[in-house]
Amino acid sequence: MPPKKQQSVKTFDYSGLEKGMRLQVESDGKYYAGEVVTVSKSAGRSKAPVKVSYVGYTGYDEWVGGDRLRSKALQVSTAEAGGFRHNIKAYYTMPQVPNPLLVDIFAREKGVDLVALEKTVDLPSLENRKGDSQAKNPAGQVPYLELRDGTIIAESIAICEYLEEAKPSPPLIGTTPKQRAVARMWQRRMEEHFVYPCFNGFRFATAHPDYPEKSGGLAAFKDFFKERATPENGCALVPEAYKGLREWSVNKLKWLEALKKDSKDDFVCGKRLTVVDIQMYTTIKFMGAAGEPCLEEMKKLAWLSAWYDRMDARPHVKAAIEHSKGLLW
Ligand SMILES: N[C@@H](CCC(=O)N[C@@H](CS)C(=O)NCC(=O)O)C(=O)O
Incomplete structure (x- = not known):
């Protein structure tokens, strides 16, 4: 049987949208000129956080999600089905030391739960400098991510960049x-x-x-x-x-x-x-x-x-x- 084709899931970053901004809104398969009325940050509205009005039509304001919007200010990223976090098999760390702490805070500020994926590497006993850990990350340090396809991503800033690209919002590097x-x-x-x-x-x-x-x-x-x-x-x-x-x-x-x-x-x-x-x-x-x-x-x-x-x-x-x-x- 051929491998199942992975479904593409889009993630939208709405932080570039502002009240009054012009954009295009899809309605019944057609795109109309619209304007941003407000952008909600509430979790309950996360699927359709943008209230728009249709230019030239009153009384039709509605809440929509990124799938129905076209705007240069709307950042779209595509992750495989299940979200990018699903692609991370393990997060190798020792939470008490500075580089893991950097990645930990960065992930928390972004709303990415790495704690559930943590595998502790015991630095004092040199576990990081031998065996499986050294083979995975030849630089011999923590932290590093192991993806499901076997890719290892070490270097704290590279990990942060990966998280930022995979989940652009909220931005901790930037949207432009x-x-x-x-x-x-x-x-x-x-x-x-x-x-x-x-x-x-x-x-x-x-x-x-x-x-x-x-x-x-x-x-x-x-x-x-x-x-x-x-x-x-x-x-x-x-x-x-x-x-x-x-x-x-x-x-x-x-x-x-x-x-x-x-x-x-x-x-x-x-x-x-x-x-x-x-x-x-x-x-x-x-x-x-x-x-x-x-x-x-x-x-x-x-x-x-x-x-x-x-x-x-x-x-x-x-x-x-x-x-x-x-x-x-
Ligand atoms: N350039 C690496 C540095 C990583 C690093 O220095 N890790 C320390 C912990 S904060 C470590 O693993 N130390 C143990 C060792 O060097 O054996 C990064 O940015 O992640």
């Missing part, structure tokens, strides 16, 4: 090329000059004789990366660089503060939450709890401190932090 480019610009800036100097400052410090007494840090992490950041794994530890890397990451926080302190921005990328806020938040949260200087230094910076409190207060962030309890908090 310009929005996406601006969000990615901020993400790369802060990753290059804050997140990775901070991560490597931590990794290298744990391998230095100063650690933890003179350097600050936690005894439990002493030499944690000795069998991980090895030449065989394509890595190196450069213990003597730890102070410079810490300084670099804190300098970038100060740089961001100087740019933002007189702004009305609530988020790094401007007025909306994007992936960079989540990546920075999870880095500061974990590294601060691990005794790295970024949290204490950030508390001296007014805009960043207020931003961090805003992130902390988000219901999905709180839920993810609760889920990640047991190691450093």
